[in-house]
Every structure is written in structure tokens, then in C-alpha cells.
Amino acid sequence: MKMYGIYWDRHFIHLHCLWIVGCVASSSLPSIPVSISSPVGSQAILPCKWKSQLENIPVCHVQWQTPDETVFEQKGEQRWQASEFEGRVEVPEEKLWEGDCSLILRDVQFGDVGLYESFMVVDRARMKRRVFIQSVQLSVHDHKSKQSLRVGGNLTLKLHTPQAMRVVFQGRNSTELTVLWIRGEEDNRGCLEEAERLVVLKGLRMDDCGTYKVLDSHGLSVSTVELTVEACPTKVVKTPHFPQIEDKQAPVGKSTYNRSSSLLMLFVLLFSPLIQHLL
Structure with missing residues (x-):
């Protein structure tokens, strides 16, 4: 009986420990x-x-x-x-x-x-x-977008997070990356303006076509912008329209015929004496 009681006590303690572990x-x-x-x-x-x-x-x-x-x-x-x-x-x-x-x-x-x-x-x-x-x-x-702007326009790049550290550019026909902006440093291009969570590239040129990336402190891409720059459309000069002036000819009618007959009769009267003298 004693051994049985000891065995039961140990079994109870083991079950109690399992219950506590299950609760925790x-x-x-x-x-x-x-x-x-x-x-x-x-x-x-x-x-x-x-x-x-x-x-x-x-x-x-x-x-x-x-x-x-x-x-x-x-x-x-x-x-x-x-x-x-x-x-x-x-x-x-x-x-x-x-x-x-x-x-x-x-x-x-x-x-x-x-x-x-x-x-x-x-x-x-x-x-x-x-x-x-x-x-x-x-x-x-990351953020991805495509933009099409005209020559002379402005490209606005959103930084999206205070962890954005730099902006790089890769030309359309180039494999090199150019650093355009670094947080805390002065603009090295002269046409960049930094605002709150914004970098603005002003006065776009045709050779600004390409890919712009905003990178964080680990060099990971926060945003990617594919930019196309279009030439400004040529202005069409309109030629002023003048109304066409038609040449008006005097109508040939009865009055013109009468005027010719009168001149012929006057010619005959003036020259008839001379014609008779010659005959």
C-alpha cells in the first residue's frame, strides 16, 4: 500500500507539472x-x-x-x-x-x-x-511609376520615407548610375530642389530620359520612376485669309452696241466730203 501511495503521489505531481506547462x-x-x-x-x-x-x-x-x-x-x-x-x-x-x-x-x-x-x-x-x-x-x-513630361518641365520625385538617402539616375542608353541627390548634402546639379519628402528636377532636357531611383540607407529601392521627355510641339503659323477679289468685266449689251454705232456715224460724216473730192 505504501509503495502504491508513493507511486500515485509521483504520478499526480507529474500530471500537475504538465498542466502548469500547458497553462503557461x-x-x-x-x-x-x-x-x-x-x-x-x-x-x-x-x-x-x-x-x-x-x-x-x-x-x-x-x-x-x-x-x-x-x-x-x-x-x-x-x-x-x-x-x-x-x-x-x-x-x-x-x-x-x-x-x-x-x-x-x-x-x-x-x-x-x-x-x-x-x-x-x-x-x-x-x-x-x-x-x-x-x-x-x-x-x-517599393513604389513604381512611369511619367511622360515635356522639355522644360519639372520632375517631382517623392521620397516616401525619412529613411530615403539618395536619388540616382540611369540614362536610357547607359549602364552607369549618376548620383543626383544625397540627404544632407548640397545639390550637385544646380537644378534640384529639396522639399519635405520631395526632390524636384527642374528644366527637363531630352537627355533626362531614363530611370530615377530613390534609395534607402541600405541601398534598397524605395521608388522607381521611368521618365520619358517629349519635345515641345512646333507652333503652326496661320496665314491670314483675305477675301478673293474678282475682276468684274463690263457687260456687253445694247448700250455698248449703241455707243459703237454713234462713233461710226460721226466718222462717216467727217470724212465723206474728203472722199467725194478724191473721187
């Missing part, structure tokens, strides 16, 4: 990730709804993490962010209590690509467990 671990297995694609420099929302998994929790304690690190954690008014996400991540508290634990990620960068998982930490009495909510696969892409 996530209560559900990861589901198929939701795919989110975002252009670099924009805002991405990683979706999360916790009320489908939990009910009546005492405190909203949310965690967002990647396979390598914790990105964001919030418990009541306490918040924590990883250094590379500082100032860029947020879970709105007013929506959190409504069941929305979506992570807002601002100024998305190529380094943010990866798998994100959300958890709610439930702490009741002496039992604490972390409940898996949602996994999200984030992908990031």
Missing part, C-alpha cells in the same frame, strides 16, 4: 498567417481580434513578437517597444478593450518583413497563461 504555454496552435503587403514608407495594420479567443479578462495585456524578438508589449498604461520599432508601433487602447488588438506599424521599412504573432497574457489568481491570437506575414514592396 499558448492555449492554441498557430493558425495560417494572414498575408499583408505594404509599400515602403506607408502605414501597415497587422490584424488581431482577441474576443474570439477570450472573454472577460481582468487586464488587457497584449504582446506582438517575431521569431527573433518581442516587438511591442502593452499592459494597461504600460508600453514597451523594441529599439528598431521605437515610435513606429501602437495598439490603440480604446480599440483594445473592444477586442481589437491590431498592431499599427508606421513608416514601414524593408527590414520589417517577416512573421508577426500576437498573444494575450491572462493573469487570474495564481494561474498565468499566454493565449495565441493571430499570426501575420508582412511583405514590403
Whole structure:
């Protein structure tokens, strides 16, 4: 009986340990990730709804993490962010209590690509467990566009993000890259103007046709613009139109015939005495 009692006590302790481990671990297995694609420099929302998994929790304690690190954690008014996400991540508290634990990620960068998982930490009495909510696969892409402008016009290049560091140009028939703009340095072309998140190339020429790229600090393409420059259309000079003047001939009629007959009679009267003398 004693040996049986010892065996039962050990078996009970083993089951109790397994139960504790199960409570501390996530209560559900990861589901198929939701795919989110975002252009670099924009805002991405990683979706999360916790009320489908939990009910009546005492405190909203949310965690967002990647396979390598914790990105964001919030418990009541306490918040924590990883250094590379500082100032860029947020879970709105007013929506959190409504069941929305979506992570807002601002100024998305190529380094943010990866798998994100959300958890709610439930702490009741002496039992604490972390409940898996949602996994999200984030992908990031650059901006691409084509523009056609005329000679003398201006090309406006959007930088899209404070992480944009330079603008390079490749001519249509060239393999070389020319640096047009570097953040913090003076313009080296004379026709570039820098504004907030904008670089303007003024007074376009025909040889400005080609590809313009905005690059980040890692040399990755933030945006690509294919530019075509067209010549200004030739102005057509209009010849003034004058009304055609027709030559009007005097009509030949009865009055003209009468005038000729009178002249003939006058000729006969004047020269008839001379003709008789000669005869």
C-alpha cells in the first residue's frame, strides 16, 4: 500500500507539472498567417481580434513578437517597444478593450518583413497563461511609376520615407548610375530642389530620359520612376485669309452696241466730203 501511495503521489505531481506547462504555454496552435503587403514608407495594420479567443479578462495585456524578438508589449498604461520599432508601433487602447488588438506599424521599412504573432497574457489568481491570437506575414514592396513630361518641365520625385538617402539616375542608353541627390548634402546639379519628402528636377532636357531611383540607407529601392521627355510641339503659323477679289468685266449689251454705232456715224460724216473730192 505504501509503495502504491508513493507511486500515485509521483504520478499526480507529474500530471500537475504538465498542466502548469500547458497553462503557461499558448492555449492554441498557430493558425495560417494572414498575408499583408505594404509599400515602403506607408502605414501597415497587422490584424488581431482577441474576443474570439477570450472573454472577460481582468487586464488587457497584449504582446506582438517575431521569431527573433518581442516587438511591442502593452499592459494597461504600460508600453514597451523594441529599439528598431521605437515610435513606429501602437495598439490603440480604446480599440483594445473592444477586442481589437491590431498592431499599427508606421513608416514601414524593408527590414520589417517577416512573421508577426500576437498573444494575450491572462493573469487570474495564481494561474498565468499566454493565449495565441493571430499570426501575420508582412511583405514590403517599393513604389513604381512611369511619367511622360515635356522639355522644360519639372520632375517631382517623392521620397516616401525619412529613411530615403539618395536619388540616382540611369540614362536610357547607359549602364552607369549618376548620383543626383544625397540627404544632407548640397545639390550637385544646380537644378534640384529639396522639399519635405520631395526632390524636384527642374528644366527637363531630352537627355533626362531614363530611370530615377530613390534609395534607402541600405541601398534598397524605395521608388522607381521611368521618365520619358517629349519635345515641345512646333507652333503652326496661320496665314491670314483675305477675301478673293474678282475682276468684274463690263457687260456687253445694247448700250455698248449703241455707243459703237454713234462713233461710226460721226466718222462717216467727217470724212465723206474728203472722199467725194478724191473721187
